[in-house]
Structures are given as C-alpha cells and as structure tokens.
Amino acid sequence: MTEPTADVAPPPSAFDITCETLIIGAGACGLVAALSAHEAGQQVLVIEADPVPSGSTALSAGLIPAAGTKIQRAAGIDDSAERFAADIQAKAKGENDPALVDLLASNAAPVIDWLTDTHGLPFSLVTDFDYPGHSRRRMHGLPTRSGAELIDALRTVCENAGIDIICERRATTLFRDSGRIHGVAVTRPDGGTETIGCTRLILACNGFGGNRTLVHRHMPEIENGLWFGHDGNRGEAVLWGEALGAATDHLGAYQGHGNVAHPHGILITWAVITEGGVQVNRDGRRFWNEAQGYSEAARAVLAQPGGEAFAIFDARIATVARQFEDFKRAESAGAIKTADTLDALARKLGLPAAALVETIASIPLGGTDLFGRSFGLTPLAAPYCGVRVTGALFHTQGGLQVNETAQVLNRDGTPFPNLYAGGGAACGVSGKSDSGYLSGNGLLSAVVLGRVAGRAGGSAS
Known part of the structure; x- marks a missing residue:
C-alpha cells in the first residue's frame, strides 16, 4: 500500500x-x-x-x-x-x-x-x-x-x-x-x-x-x-x-481483537468467552485472564507460540453467539469445530487431548482461578465447540x-x-x-x- x-x-x-x-x-x-x-x-x-x-x-x-x-x-x-x-x-x-x-x-x-x-x-x-x-x-x-x-x-x-x-x-x-x-x-x-x-x-x-x-x-x-x-x-x-x-x-x-478466526479472518464474538468459554494455546493450556477483554486479548494471543490460540466453548454458548452474523458466517465457513467429547475436539483442532481435558476440568466453577478470572456455576458440556484464532489490530x-x-x-x-x-x-x-x-x-x-x-x-x- x-x-x-x-x-x-x-x-x-x-x-x-x-x-x-x-x-x-x-x-x-x-x-x-x-x-x-x-x-x-x-x-x-x-x-x-x-x-x-x-x-x-x-x-x-x-x-x-x-x-x-x-x-x-x-x-x-x-x-x-x-x-x-x-x-x-x-x-x-x-x-x-x-x-x-x-x-x-x-x-x-x-x-x-x-x-x-x-x-x-x-x-x-x-x-x-x-x-x-x-x-x-x-x-x-x-x-x-x-x-x-x-x-x-x-x-x-x-x-x-x-x-x-x-x-x-x-x-x-x-x-x-x-x-x-x-x-x-x-x-x-x-x-x-x-x-x-x-x-x-x-x-x-x-x-x-x-x-x-x-x-x-x-x-x-x-x-x-x-x-x-x-x-x-x-x-x-x-x-x-x-x-x-x-x-x-x-x-x-487501539482496539485490538484476540478472537479472529484464523485463517478465515472472521470476527468471533467475545460472547463465546464471557458466557464461560476459555482460550488455550497450542499446548492446550490457558495463558491469561480472558475476562480482561477482547482488545487486551490481541497482545496476549500474539505472544503465544505461532501467534495463535483456540477459543473453547460449548453448544449452549454457540446459541448465544448466533445472534451475530459474523459467527454464523464462521460456522458456514467451517471455522467452528464441534465434537461430542473434548478428546475428539482436540483432534479436530490439532491440540493435545490430555492437556485440553485437564484444562477444562480445572476451571473453578463458582470460584476464581490463578489468573484472577471468576467463573459461574455452569460448566462447559458436550457437545463442545472450538475455533482457531489469532490477534488483530482493528482500529486506532x-x-x-x-x-x-x-x-x-x-x-x-x-x-x-x-x-x-x-x-x-x-x-x-x-x-x-x-x-x-x-x-x-x-x-x-x-x-x-x-x-x-x-x-x-x-x-x-
């Protein structure tokens, strides 16, 4: 340019x-x-x-x-x-x-x-x-x-x-x-x-x-x-x-966004996180307090191996996210993966299954984790959903x-x-x-x- x-x-x-x-x-x-x-x-x-x-x-x-x-x-x-x-x-x-x-x-x-x-x-x-x-x-x-x-x-x-x-x-x-x-x-x-x-x-x-x-x-x-x-x-x-x-x-x-489907380039609403979802890196591990917001997520995600992460949520949360046209486009493009078990979802996303299962099991329902994020009482449940994302600059x-x-x-x-x-x-x-x-x-x-x-x-x- x-x-x-x-x-x-x-x-x-x-x-x-x-x-x-x-x-x-x-x-x-x-x-x-x-x-x-x-x-x-x-x-x-x-x-x-x-x-x-x-x-x-x-x-x-x-x-x-x-x-x-x-x-x-x-x-x-x-x-x-x-x-x-x-x-x-x-x-x-x-x-x-x-x-x-x-x-x-x-x-x-x-x-x-x-x-x-x-x-x-x-x-x-x-x-x-x-x-x-x-x-x-x-x-x-x-x-x-x-x-x-x-x-x-x-x-x-x-x-x-x-x-x-x-x-x-x-x-x-x-x-x-x-x-x-x-x-x-x-x-x-x-x-x-x-x-x-x-x-x-x-x-x-x-x-x-x-x-x-x-x-x-x-x-x-x-x-x-x-x-x-x-x-x-x-x-x-x-x-x-x-x-x-x-x-x-x-x-x-600037306004960043750390939840852009990659390589599709489609914005994934932060509702997938605020409703109880999490982000994990290539190792299947969480790496920050996602409650801080999607602009802060851009730098946090870019700092991970390969500058990418994976948003993990479930069908209940996907129902909330479908009010956004972008999320429906991401589903149509095949960016959103779904599976009946976390092991199967990990295979579809290319993540280590044992680490992902352990990460989701460690979410302190009704409590606060080591990153300082507080969670509600509703656990993530099958069917599970995930999407590969990267960090982006959206606007100054x-x-x-x-x-x-x-x-x-x-x-x-x-x-x-x-x-x-x-x-x-x-x-x-x-x-x-x-x-x-x-x-x-x-x-x-x-x-x-x-x-x-x-x-x-x-x-x-």
Whole structure:
C-alpha cells in the first residue's frame, strides 16, 4: 500500500464546487454528522473514498453503548450517564479527559433515542450476555448485530433526506488560509482532481491502522498483528493535523481483537468467552485472564507460540453467539469445530487431548482461578465447540483533540474556527493503550461526535 497524500496548501482562486458543510468519510460518524447538519439547515456534501460507504463500522458488530435510553428503561435496566462515564474511566485507568468522557456518556442515549424515534432505526439491547467493563447491559444494535446493517440503514436515511454522498473521491489536500479551512482537493477514480470549497469541514474519515509506518511509530507492540480493520484507514487526519499544528493525544491507543478466526479472518464474538468459554494455546493450556477483554486479548494471543490460540466453548454458548452474523458466517465457513467429547475436539483442532481435558476440568466453577478470572456455576458440556484464532489490530483510538463541540484544537488549546473531527479522526476514550478499550468505544465516539459536529453548523459561519 502506498503512503497516503495528506497535504495542506493555500486555497485556489476558485473551487470546482462549493457547499456549506463538507464531510470527509461516510462511515457511522460521517453519516450521523450529515443527518445532524441537514437538520440544522446546512447544505451538506459527504465524500467517501470507497465505492460504497462502509469504513470500520461495516466490519464491526455495529453495537453502540448508551446509558439511560428509552430501550433500556423499557427493559427495566437502571443506568445513567454518570455510571457509564465511571465505567469508561475505570477501564482506562483514569487516563481520559473527563470533559470528553462526560460529553460522550451524556450524549449517547439522546443519539440512540433520536436515531430510533426520528429516523426509525430498529435498535434493541443485547440482553443475554455481559461485555467486559460495562456494569450494565447497554449495548444497542440492529437486528443482525452487524455494522454493515448499521451503515446501510444510515445511508438510506441520508439518501431519503436528499443528502448528497459522492463516493470514490479521496481527499488529498486541505486548503487553509488565515487560520481557516477553505476546502479540499480530491482525486477521482480516473486520477483527475477536483476542488471543493466549504464553509466548514468535518473530518469523519479514518484512523491510521492501515498505515504500517504510523502503526510502527506509535504502537509497535501490535504491528505484527493481523490488520483486520478497514484498508482506507491510512491516517490522513493525523497527518493533516500534524501539518496544521493541531493537538493529538493517545496515539498509542487501539482496539485490538484476540478472537479472529484464523485463517478465515472472521470476527468471533467475545460472547463465546464471557458466557464461560476459555482460550488455550497450542499446548492446550490457558495463558491469561480472558475476562480482561477482547482488545487486551490481541497482545496476549500474539505472544503465544505461532501467534495463535483456540477459543473453547460449548453448544449452549454457540446459541448465544448466533445472534451475530459474523459467527454464523464462521460456522458456514467451517471455522467452528464441534465434537461430542473434548478428546475428539482436540483432534479436530490439532491440540493435545490430555492437556485440553485437564484444562477444562480445572476451571473453578463458582470460584476464581490463578489468573484472577471468576467463573459461574455452569460448566462447559458436550457437545463442545472450538475455533482457531489469532490477534488483530482493528482500529486506532488516538487522534486529533477536540472540544465539547467537536472542534479540532490547536496545540495551544484554542479551536480551529471551522474544522471538526469525529470517528477515527478524533481522539477517543480508551486511555493510552489497548488496556483502556471498553467495548463499543469506537462507535460511541463516532456517533456522538458526529451528532455534535453536525449540530454545531450554525456556529462556524
């Protein structure tokens, strides 16, 4: 992959086209920002580098954590933005900007209610298992629990509202003069260039996980992991920010995933672990506290022989996991192995049978193991299931610093007057490393900052 072009230059004397609010990126952040800006009365244009909108969102389960939604209340779940913020900070060891945490935690529920009530997105709660770090069940998703479904739904709503989305246009140059952004240059599929002028610009474009140079520079501990994110995440936002003198933070933070079916490259939901499953290495032995989370699992798995592990669970847990489209794809692809005995499962996975049997028998039901993980009272039982997995980098979490209206900040803390950021372009709330990643943080930042940036349209004219 060639290094991205991310230049900053003075504006041209005239632009090919102009708009009020220009949004780079048609992932969840960009589409939510477009809806919000449109509702605020702005003339909106969204440009997208891919042939169709997708981004990292389309590769995810599309789950958005939110506390205090109408859906939660209907389910009898007592939750609050304050509790949600405390969970975020606890996972990140207090390393996050409290103002940003409060902004995301307090606006998540209104965003879900707005998307549900105003735009008809059929969100529902994941109520049959817990995600690590969340003290309440607050993960909201669409019926197939698929990020692709979320992107398709948001795109349909935008198109029905008459919002222009132009695909196959990759932004290469930001035009700046007198401290303001005046527009961008984009490349077309034929190699030609177009210029777009704007009153304000929202960077909803990408992180930098697909840029191996930046990954090596900022997060060398995961650089050998499978790149499981969107290849369009090449880091233009960070590179533009550096050229503009913008403030960045937590560039070493990332969302990993240590449960990606290998070599199939299909995400295996962490429900197979939280419901009582375990991970073992090639020797059939457990090697860490799986309750820490799937982002931390990426490094733990990569540190094992061959950079691989095996998730072991049972048919009861597989039933829970089948609500996720990815898991059903993994079953169809033959990644999930099943057997009536652990000996037979070990043979199918290429593991030493005696060691696997001993490992499963040593699970302290109703107690805590030597790694510090607590287990429930339900044992793994036949038929047993297993899948070979590896560790992967899914998304970077650091990025441009923004304020309470999603404006990008200079290094001296002052905001750029008409430059906004969200999604992978902005710093999220995962602390300094993967250990601070709380499930759903990426989409939380995307939809909330997209909503905030879009609604701020009247303040940047």
